[in-house]
Amino acid sequence: MTPYPTKITFGEMREMGVRGVLVYCRHRCGHHTEISADGWADDVRLSDIEPRFVCQRCGKRGAEIRPDHQRAKMGTDA
Numbered sequence: 001m002t003p004y005p006t007k008i009t010f011g012e013m014r015e016m017g018v019r020g021v022l023v024y025c026r027h028r029c030g031h032h033t034e035i036s037a038d039g040w041a042d043d044v045r046l047s048d049i050e051p052r053f054v055c056q057r058c059g060k061r062g063a064e065i066r067p068d069h070q071r072a073k074m075g076t077d078a
């Protein structure tokens with residue numbers, strides 16, 4: 001398994017065809033959620049927004065964000 005590059009920006013991620021991100025709780029409560037990447041500017045890094053998230057299960061701040069490659073459309077749109 002290759003670690004995801006968390007320094008990439010939303011713009012770079014969209015170039016890869018990824019349209020969503022997975023947000024994982026940093027506090028080992030197991031909570032994670034999917035959000036759309038559409039609302040974020042191209043020059044925002046995934047790591048930039050990690051501190052903004054508050055876990056809906058344990059209430060603590062801090063997340064780990066990864067591109068949701070499962071949602072990527074593989075070569076179907078230009």
Ligand SMILES: [Zn+2]
Binds near residue numbers: 029056060
């Ligand atoms: Zn949590």
